Amino acid sequence: MAFWSAENATKAYLRALKMGRRGKEPDVSEFISAMAAGNSAQLMVMTCAGVAGSTTLALIAAARQTGGKVVCILNSLDDYVASKTALGNYGGSLTFVIGDAKMVLNDYETADFVLIDCNIDGHKEVLKAAQEGIKHNRGALIVGYNALHKGHGWNNVDEFKTYFLPIGDGLLVIRKAPTRKGAGDGFNSRKRSRWVVKIDKWTGEEHVFRITSPCF
Numbered sequence: 001m002a003f004w005s006a007e008n009a010t011k012a013y014l015r016a017l018k019m020g021r022r023g024k025e026p027d028v029s030e031f032i033s034a035m036a037a038g039n040s041a042q043l044m045v046m047t048c049a050g051v052a053g054s055t056t057l058a059l060i061a062a063a064r065q066t067g068g069k070v071v072c073i074l075n076s077l078d079d080y081v082a083s084k085t086a087l088g089n090y091g092g093s094l095t096f097v098i099g100d101a102k103m104v105l106n107d108y109e110t111a112d113f114v115l116i117d118c119n120i121d122g123h124k125e126v127l128k129a130a131q132e133g134i135k136h137n138r139g140a141l142i143v144g145y146n147a148l149h150k151g152h153g154w155n156n157v158d159e160f161k162t163y164f165l166p167i168g169d170g171l172l173v174i175r176k177a178p179t180r181k182g183a184g185d186g187f188n189s190r191k192r193s194r195w196v197v198k199i200d201k202w203t204g205e206e207h208v209f210r211i212t213s214p215c216f
Contacts, residue, residue, distance in 0.1 A: 028145060028168030029058040032115065035173075036062035039141050041113035047073045047101040047126060049119035052083035055145060059115060060093045070094035071108065073101045075120075102129040109133050111140065118146045118172065131160055131174065144172035 036044055036059055044059045052072055059070045072094050074080050080098055084091040097104055102125055105114070114130045116123065127144060134140040148170030165171040 027054075028171065029054040031167055031171070032143060032145065033058035033062045035141065035143065036113045036115075037065045039113055039139070040066055041141075042066060042068040043071070043108065043111045044068055044113040044115065045071045045073065045105065045108045045111040046115035047105075047117055047120055048079065048083070049075075049117040049121075049146075051079055051086050053086055055115065055117075056083070056087060056094070057090060059113075060090050062113075063093070071097060071111075073097050073099065073104050075101075101126045105129045105133045110137060112137060113140065114142045116142065116144045118144045118170075127172075127174070135159065135176070138176055140176065142172075142174040144174075146170065147172040 032055060041062065044063060046056065046059055048056070052074070056070070056072055062068070063070045070093070072083070074083060074096060075098070077098060080096050083096065087093075101116075101120060102122065105111075105126070106129065108114075111134060114134065116126055116130060118127075120126060123144070127142065130142045134142065146169045147164065148166075159176055160174050161176075163173045165173060
C-alpha cells in the first residue's frame with residue numbers, strides 16, 4: 001500500500017525542476033512529480049494525447065526518487081518516435097506502449113499512480129478505465145491534467161473521491177475513499193493544503209514545504 005513521504009516529494013519536486021531546465025517559477029509538472037513521489041509510487045502509468053513531454057519527465061524524476069517504474073501509453077508509432085526525440089537521454093528511462101489507453105490500462109492493475117492527459121480522445125472513458133483498474137489497489141492515485149474546460153460531471157463515484165485543483169490547466173485528482181469512518185487521505189475535505197517554495201538568500205538552495213491547515 002502506498003504511503004506519503006514528504007522527503008520523496010521534496011526531492012522529486014526539485015529534481016523535476018532541474019530536469020525541466022526552466023528558469024521560471026515551478027509549474028504543474030513539478031507538482032505532479034511531488035505527488036507521485038510523495039505517494040511512494042512504484043508503478044506509474046501515464047497516457048499522452050500526443051508527444052511525451054514535461055509531464056513525462058516529471059514521472060521519471062519521481063521514479064528515480066522512489067526506485068519505481070514509468071510506463072507511457074501512446075496512440076501511434078509516430079508519437080513514439082517523436083517522444084523518444086523529445087525526451088533525449090531520458091527516453092531510455094521508461095517503457096513505451098502503443099495502443100488504446102482504455103484497453104492497455106487493464107494490464108496495469110498494480111499501478112499506484114496513473115496520470116492521464118485529459119486532451120486525449122475519450123478522456124472520461126479513460127478515467128473510468130483507470131478507476132476500474134486500480135479499484136483493488138488501496139492508496140493508488142489517478143491524476144488527470146489539462147482538465148480545465150473539459151465540462152462538468154467530475155462526480156464522486158462508488159468508492160472513489162474526486163477533487164479538482166486549479167493548478168496549471170487544471171488537475172483532477174481521484175483516489176479511493178477511506179474504507180472506515182474517520183480514515184483520512186491526502187486530500188481530506190476537512191483540510192486544505194498548499195505547497196510553498198522558499199529560497200535561502202544566503203545559499204540559493206530551494207526548500208519545499210507542504211502546509212496543511214483546517215478547512216472550516
